[in-house]
Amino acid sequence: MLDTTRYTTPQNTLSKEELTPLQSEATDITSSNAIVEATTTYTIVSLADTTTTLTSTEFTTTEIPSTSSTTTEQPTFYCKCPTLCDKVSSLMNSNGDLLNPEYYGEWRKRDGVTYLFGNEALSWDGAWSKCCSLGMKPLSLETMQKLSTVEGFFNNWALNIKFWTSGAFTECNGTKASSLVWCSINNFNFDTNIWHSSGTKDNSMGICVSATFEQGQFRARREMCSKFFAFACESGIGDPVQLLQNGCSAPQACIKNTSIFSGNELTQEPSLVRGSFIATCGKFYYFSRLKKSWSGARNYCCSLGMDLASISLSSRRDCVAKIHTEYSTRLNESYWISGRRTNIPGKHYWCSENSYLYPGEVDWASGFPKNEHECVLSAFNPSSGKVEFRTANCEEEMLFMCMAYAFDGIPKVQVYVECARSLRLATDEEDALLAYFGPPPSLKLMCYARCMGQRYKKILDNSLNLPNMFRYIEDAFNETDLQAAYKILMTCSRQSPTLSSCEYPYYALKCVMINGYQLVQRVLNAAISNPDTIPPMLFCQPDYHFCDIIQQNCTANVTLITQLTSTRKTDIGELVTLPNSITYFIAKRLPPSFTYYDALYYCCSIGKHLLELDSVKKLTDLFLLDSSLQTQSSTVVGPLAENGNGDLSSWCSSGSPVPTALFPGGTVPKNPCYKSSSCLFLDLQTTTLSYSHCNTSLQSFFICE
Template sequence: MVKAQFALLVLLTIYFATDVWSATTRKRRPRTTTTVAKPIRRMTTTKRRPTPPNTDSSYPFCRNYNQIKRKLLEITYSDDFVVGKRTLLAELLDPKPIPQGSFSKRGNRVFFESIEKVDYKTAVESCQYRKLQLLALDTPGEINNQFFTSNWTVVDYMHHNDSAADMEFLWTSAVPCSKSDPLNKTTNSCSSVTWCSSKVETRLDYTLNLGQFSPPYCLIYKRSTKQLVPTNCSFGSFFMCELPCSKPICPPEKMCIKDESIFEVVDGKTYMKPGREIRGKWEKSKFNSSYYFFLGEKLVTWTENWKTCCSLGLKPLSLGEDITHFDRSKSPMQGVVYWTAMTRAECPYQFENCFQENKEEFPMPIYGTKEGGSCVAISVRDDVARATIGTGMAVKVIVCTSKLLMACEGPTQTFEVRENIVSCDTPECSGIPDCVMDDSKFLTRPVRVLLNPSRYGRWSSSCDMSFLQLNNELGTWDEAYKRCCSHGMDLMSIQNSNQQNCLYKPPTISILSNNGRLPYNGHIWTSGRDVEACRGRLRWCTGYLNDYIKKDVVWKKGVDPKSANNSCVYIDFDDPDLPSLGLADCSEKKQIVCEAPGGVGYKSQMHLFFCRKSFKVTQSEAGKIWNTGDISQAGYGFKKMVQCLAEYLGLVYDSTKINEHVYLSMMSRMFFPFDRTEMLNSVRDKREWLMSQPTLNSTRSIMKFISEATEDTMDDFFSGHFQLAAEMIRKIYDCRDIAKTNEETFAFDFLQCLVQSERLNRFWNAYNFELEVRE
């Protein structure tokens, strides 16, 4: 029974996010293609977005480049093309006769670099096989990149052992001249080029003398002079491939606008106005370069995150060296996942911090890059996870519509945070006294037991609850709340109308009055009240029930609960029909009756008995459904019982709302312990085979391969778990929307929808219960 009840708890507390990359099917490419010629345009700072291959050009010198592409498409299948980055081992084992190489990152760009020399045609085809394009140095940033200069050995570890003569030249997609600067037939020269891969023309500060060369023209990049040189297309040279894009697509800077209406100035200090849903706390970077503001527990999309940050006069969280500030114990980001400013939208392997002037390269690996999704999130683990998986921080790509926490940053702290800011959308009780247990009243070892309980007042038992009426005591609501807390109890609460009826005619009357009612009369405080920031929203404030007061409870005649204004709820036991609820100013003095769930055990177990009896579910019926997991035959009473229990556990509130902050504690559970050393050794076992490969004949190239293979192994490990978690969170939101059509059985319908998910078993197989036990 306990196992089944725990399963209900955990089933409703699943949370995380990433994306799914759908599989492709093998389909024969058509023999012919129909494309639209793109006009040549002036050089821009950003490459065009990826478009279908253009197999024709109005410029005749690109005819050779386009013919090579077209002929390749006519003899290949869709599955012949490589999607995304691969390890060097995968490259070596590819049966296609294409030159091997490796992916590398140069600044904010990703390139494929060959490790053998080939002719121009082979270079173009090799890039096409990888769904890339031959190098086009068509932006100032690329031309000035240190990697393309004569001192390339300083930054190129891949070809470090190659001679300068070998690395002097690189194939490019450029052809001489352009529409604006056509070929001078008299001198057989021009001062411009057209990049066939990007259809961009560039004016040069030097002249291309074609001499005795005739079409087709091929241009090779000479590093020592940083110039393009005409050469025979059969010349053997290294080459580089690049993505059709040079940077991700970020929202326009002009859309990042501060909303001055959010703020007010009080006594010379700037605050957010009361009633705003935005809440959080400031954290100063240990590098003294940034201030970070973390926004409560509201879950948002990537777009909602940056818009909220901008409205506060801040920017979304950038990923750079400073982010290591949070890789520590007691981090404010501990155990949860936040959005960052980084994205790769429209440019799969390029990442950029949007709205940030800092363009430095992020020093940590980004997981999930082989999966879908364009936006980047960061999670900082606790000490348990650090000891388990060997790292305190994880960064991954997630689908941008996922719901994660908000985080912002700025150069200074621009506004003050009011204490006890309350969200009126969640049933949290703030601004009330601290609930402190008086240890002097208890025997604390080996278990906590209240000493001489009868001296504190009159005890009663009803509706699976224990009640203590304090001896001849009256008090304000705050005083009553603190007195019950000192006994390890709570003020009375009416979770639903069934409980209200139970208090009128309790099932156990052995120690009660003769008429079957609890031995109380007059007005007694309950745990119900509104709070300062949310007048008119009445909620229960206890250690076991945090929910809004339901609509179906019975109020005294003439009482309108919406009129609450600094009001607390009492129960009137003098009402002859039913103990009804009334409103009073919280400063009034009334009787004090404390309650606690009957019995000892798990919280879910204690409330199960009451919820089961309240809705007349027999123990045999509950046990049969609970233990077999077959909920398809559950009756209406059982469905109401599940709703009751979920509300007591704090998993559901306001009938149809999911208590999302509970799910945040589950974020760390999708990381299994893994041994990085073991993975590295498994790759090193292939050393003998690797050394026999002609392209891997140095220790540096061997270790580079090991590093790449290990990174990809970890990438597969992390992204697989993120993908499964993303599927589950999407299922949770889908089930929430389906179940909310029926308030009375929302929790049951929600659970049933989850159970029917094919992903559920896979989730439990991946879920790390070990972290549950340790915490």
């Protein structure tokens, strides 16, 4: 996995400790081009050394110089609040609603007021313009009741906690006396209890008012208006909160059925109709054979310690497509996945990952999505070789696909395993991502960076998840470094719109690495220590695919077949024919470490299959032919196949039913979780079948028929 303590330059490799900030060569990041295009001279600086006066191209306001200047800035009071507050009509639909409300931050609604906690860090003027452009006004905290309302939004809040309000101190006659006014509502009322203990109203250098949630309280501070904080808006009109609602149940509603587990090992499924468990790309996938509504499907997945699958990454789509290709005769229908439509037509949400379906990550089938349908299906298109999405009525009963992490361990390892295995990444390849002075790495590596960024909730479509990253830097940096970090993130998030989905995160990461290596270090370390991921609830994989494996991997060995035809022998055994003219191959000269799989494929290579007992008489006939077989303790027999109900009660090759008398108690046992324990052995002394480890070395013989 990425080691962020090493950084590679064309000349040498420096450790983190060797990267002393170059005070005399501080990088100017006035524009995004200054960062991205800086390919001639590279200067690594600490966040404290980064001085900038970013000006957003989205607004017409003028930025006040940054507080990182060493000179004393005299306060400049507003004589009156801003008078212009223009809505940008191109951001709205014909009904006056925002076209893409999820692009701007977190929405909340309480007491008829809609609140937006934004995802950009701006100056006070910039925050005013941003809220106005969205048809809103900056947040005001004119009463303690309203402050308490806003404070309630921040319980279990995982995003940034510092915002601008509409508050400002004004004076028009040149005196030192000034008044606090909430500019959004032209209100001079304020409660003395709104002030944070370390940022009171008496800070004469701070003219604008921010608000911060700390230690369970949302309180105001006076700040220099040129500082960067996230914007926060409010409005009594429109309802983006309602528009973004979806049919997802609360995360705590996903409940594992502990009665079907022994510890963390799945011992049975909660239905007589089983499905197929497949492990690939660092994930467990479960394809049902039972049809349910979308809600019923999610509940079923949860009972297995899983959740409905979210195919939110292109690499994940490729893995699911590969599964469909390998098991084309088994998995050839549509399956419910976790996507549901919001109240905005055409906009969908991954319920199991709490993220949106972004256009760059979705392949809709022709004619889809349909606005009258809320729930999303996955279907494989054999013509294109791709997984496509469709929509249907949520109450319709369909097959479904569940998903969970396959790796039991530290969450950061689970994320790495999924991304690395999905892209078939070698363990040492990722180091090239940190060689940010060199040429761009391969597209595969860029896609790996995107996968990691999305799984750690740092990449959203072709953008940085700024609120999530803001929270890390707010907790990690002092005020001076925090301001520089805000500006680096804002600048580096503005990459060229022509970049592909995999190129964007690489160039954004490169930009931040060059201009603030401490920022990357801290954000990555914080991210991988506590990622928001699906917990690995399944430790084992019931394996029902021996028949498929045999068919896909069976290769005839012409040399062995020719040898048997001419001599009826090979180096490990010989052909024998019973009086009924049935010919068997009995192998008794086994090499060391010869396993069940070796026997399985050896039989296949000579045009036969492992012994399948449709009756005890077949075994008796073989003993009469070669009495030495009876002196052995056990042998191996062919694997079992699923029947229409998912039960393992017939042989793979012949399809004949397994005599129940061969199993202890006369009952066919459930297939065990681990593939390594799901191979059938025949006890020759008791004539009973049982499962054992597939990697066990065979000590006696095996028979092919």
